[in-house]
Amino acid sequence: MKIQEADAKSLLVAQGLPVPPWEVARTPAEARAAAERVFAAGAERVVIKAQVLVGGRGKAGGVKLAGDGDEAQEVAGRILGMEIKGITVRKVLVAEAADIVKEFYLGAVLDRGERRILLMGSAEGGVEIEQVAAERPDAIVRIHAHPLLGLLDWQARQMAFGLGLGAHRQAAAAIAKGLVSTMLANDADLVEINPLAIVRTRAADGAEQLALQCLDAKITLDDSALHRHPGLEELRDLDEEDPADIAARAEGISFIKLDGTIGCMVNGAGLAMTTMDLVKRAGGEPANFLDIGGGARADRVAAAMRLILSDPKVRAILVNIFGGITRGDEVAHGLIEARALQHRDVPMVVRIVGTNAEEAARLLTEARFETAASLDEAAAKAVAAAGVASPAS
Amino acid sequence: MSILVGRETRLVVQGITGREGEFHSRAMLDYGTPLVAGVTPGKGGQTALDGRVPVFDTVAEAVRQTGANTSCIYVPAAGAPDAILEAAGAGIGTVICITEGIPALDMLTTAEAVAQAGVRLIGPNCPGVTSPGQAKVGIIPGSIHRVGRVGVVSRSGTLTYEAVQAMTDAGIGQSTCVGIGGDPIIGTTFLDILQLFAEDSETDAIVLIGEIGGAAEEAAAGWAAQHLRGVPMAAFIAGRTAPEGKRMGHAGAIISGGTGTAAGKVAALEEAGIRVAASPTEIPALLRAAGVN
Numbered sequence: 001m002k003i004q005e006a007d008a009k010s011l012l013v014a015q016g017l018p019v020p021p022w023e024v025a026r027t028p029a030e031a032r033a034a035a036e037r038v039f040a041a042g043a044e045r046v047v048i049k050a051q052v053l054v055g056g057r058g059k060a061g062g063v064k065l066a067g068d069g070d071e072a073q074e075v076a077g078r079i080l081g082m083e084i085k086g087i088t089v090r091k092v093l094v095a096e097a098a099d100i101v102k103e104f105y106l107g108a109v110l111d112r113g114e115r116r117i118l119l120m121g122s123a124e125g126g127v128e129i130e131q132v133a134a135e136r137p138d139a140i141v142r143i144h145a146h147p148l149l150g151l152l153d154w155q156a157r158q159m160a161f162g163l164g165l166g167a168h169r170q171a172a173a174a175i176a177k178g179l180v181s182t183m184l185a186n187d188a189d190l191v192e193i194n195p196l197a198i199v200r201t202r203a204a205d206g207a208e209q210l211a212l213q214c215l216d217a218k219i220t221l222d223d224s225a226l227h228r229h230p231g232l233e234e235l236r237d238l239d240e241e242d243p244a245d246i247a248a249r250a251e252g253i254s255f256i257k258l259d260g261t262i263g264c265m266v267n268g269a270g271l272a273m274t275t276m277d278l279v280k281r282a283g284g285e286p287a288n289f290l291d292i293g294g295g296a297r298a299d300r301v302a303a304a305m306r307l308i309l310s311d312p313k314v315r316a317i318l319v320n321i322f323g324g325i326t327r328g329d330e331v332a333h334g335l336i337e338a339r340a341l342q343h344r345d346v347p348m349v350v351r352i353v354g355t356n357a358e359e360a361a362r363l364l365t366e367a368r369f370e371t372a373a374s375l376d377e378a379a380a381k382a383v384a385a386a387g388v389a390s391p392a393s
Numbered sequence: 394m395s396i397l398v399g400r401e402t403r404l405v406v407q408g409i410t411g412r413e414g415e416f417h418s419r420a421m422l423d424y425g426t427p428l429v430a431g432v433t434p435g436k437g438g439q440t441a442l443d444g445r446v447p448v449f450d451t452v453a454e455a456v457r458q459t460g461a462n463t464s465c466i467y468v469p470a471a472g473a474p475d476a477i478l479e480a481a482g483a484g485i486g487t488v489i490c491i492t493e494g495i496p497a498l499d500m501l502t503t504a505e506a507v508a509q510a511g512v513r514l515i516g517p518n519c520p521g522v523t524s525p526g527q528a529k530v531g532i533i534p535g536s537i538h539r540v541g542r543v544g545v546v547s548r549s550g551t552l553t554y555e556a557v558q559a560m561t562d563a564g565i566g567q568s569t570c571v572g573i574g575g576d577p578i579i580g581t582t583f584l585d586i587l588q589l590f591a592e593d594s595e596t597d598a599i600v601l602i603g604e605i606g607g608a609a610e611e612a613a614a615g616w617a618a619q620h621l622r623g624v625p626m627a628a629f630i631a632g633r634t635a636p637e638g639k640r641m642g643h644a645g646a647i648i649s650g651g652t653g654t655a656a657g658k659v660a661a662l663e664e665a666g667i668r669v670a671a672s673p674t675e676i677p678a679l680l681r682a683a684g685v686n
Binding site (some may be wrong): 110112113115116117130134147148183184187189222223224225228254256258266267268269270271272273274276277278279280281286289291294322323324325353354355374375376 | 552
């Protein structure tokens with residue numbers, strides 16, 4: 001699960017990491033009030049950042065500076081309601097615009113191959129780390145945390161020196177350790193600070209000083225562990241989710257909406273991906289990824305059918321079930337029930353093999369479903385059916 | 394010989410009295426798997442499956458009384474890492490964990506502890522391991538197999554069944570089919586299984602079934618290029634049409650930052666001389682073309 005920048009920053013602060021203060025605003029007036037509090041504290045400019053779960057906010061015009069309250073309100077008015085990669089901006093983050101001296105990247109991820117937490121740092125912050133990794137792999141410092149003891153002090157120091165942060169080594173090492181502890185405390189897959197920056201700040205007596213600060217944060221959480229962090233589940237941003245995704249989660253169905261016209265219902269993730277691939281190979285475009293999960297019964301099949309049909313672009317449905325735990329006859333019953341309740345007439349091609357496939361075949365034939373013996377045949381039939389079906393009205 | 398499970402297997406099922414555990418234990422026993430014990434804490438002294446299998450409170454007790462050497466785990470996610478470590482602590486040599494939904498960070502520490510103990514862990518979130526005609530451990534339907542000499546290794550469940558069924562229909566039998574699991578952190582990788590197949594006298598050819606996400610297929614291809622030249626191989630990669638940044642069901646199946654794509658995996662396999670099927674049904678033909686009779 002992805003969470004918003006502001007929520008990610010809160011998780012960093014909880015682990016003691018240095019994050020400059022911020023506020024979240026939902027209206028231009030709220031943004032103005034927040035900005036005026038920042039100006040009252042002595043700031044010269046504020047930064048207003050769209051809170052969306054997709055990358056590329058800056059390029060899309062979702063991050064802007066403002067020099068006074070009027071401008072903050074005006075800028076926030078332009079960002080709120082804007083669409084970034086199909087997502088409508090509903091919140092902005094307001095904070096003092098940092099006086100950046102130098103930017104770094106620091107991130108912690110799961111390294112699957114090594115079965116370790118991998119801490120990655122780069123003195124080229126502010127840009128996509130993947131780009132740095134591809135073009136200049138030597139510019140990235142990589143350190144694997146100890147699998148049982150976590151990131152050790154010497155490893156954190158090694159990262160600090162590796163980034164050329166010798167002058168800030170204590171702060172940098174503490175941030176490196178804090179990144180890994182944020183990951184462990186929240187069951188995160190990824191914790192990224194980009195940029196981590198040396199910023200110029202003024203002390204109470206007016207003297208300038210340099211400090212390391214986390215200016216942006218990105219955290220993704222392990223869905224399998226959310227049940228043991230009830231507070232984190234509340235950070236799920238339902239505003240940004242498709243209603244179909246929310247319905248799928250409630251039914252225990254794994255569902256991802258795509259752009260095509262052929263709805264797919266499959267048991268098993270690998271087979272669901274394969275079914276999509278074969279639809280494409282047969283000249284069609286899959287409308288979704290959908291895994292009904294193991295042991296699905298008639299009611300879950302009916303729920304899956306509703307999800308698929310909630311997409312008006314769907315012009316044919318391909319059902320591919322390889323029964324193991326899942327019983328073919330249960331699926332057939334679910335399909336027959338679902339079709340009886342279906343509001344629009346979408347052609348369906350069904351292939352059921354494995355456990356109780358013979359009983360399923362009998363039920364489907366009686367109910368006059370179009371069936372297919374092989375997966376390739378099923379894909380070809382579904383693509384043909386989508387081609388001749390009339391578009392959804 | 395086959396690999397991981399076979400005639401010498403003496404299986405204990407952890408979670409044998411649960412719904413899933415009981416259902417699949419019955420299928421394993423009916424297949425002829427040497428299932429010698431079950432473990433459910435608090436139910437020691439009872440029997441499962443109509444009196445056919447004794448139940449113990451601990452794995453250690455099951456090992457002492459029955460000589461169990463292999464464990465299959467159906468314990469729910471919250472208790473599964475502990476079940477894995479209990480098996481390792483009791484001297485079980487091969488632990489096969491079917492459970493899905495175990496948090497990745499739990500698996501980091503569990504996999505490390507198991508590796509340090511020298512125990513082989515398959516999974517989690519895997520369909521299990523079957524050596525046709527000898528032993529079936531996990532949830533793979535026994536009916537799809539045919540005894541033979543082709544090793545199969547896969548990250549998926551039902552996709553594996555699809556590929557194995559296609560092989561069986563074409564008259565190509567299997568030595569061992571291994572589902573290594575779809576999670577980001579698993580105990581045994583493609584590369585590990587290729588090494589086991591390479592040393593197995595009953596395996597002449599290998600099928601690798603991968604999917605998007607991670608770099609395990611690429612690592613396996615690199616090793617195969619060095620060590621398996623001359624061994625007939627075929628592969629399939631699921632997720633050619635998967636979009637970036639979306640987790641496709643399996644926690645491990647996600648393309649991120651341009652890595653883990655199907656195209657990259659197909660290219661790595663082909664570079665190693667392994668032909669990649671466009672559909673699971675084409676695997677038998679590729680095997681024949683590579684020299685399997």
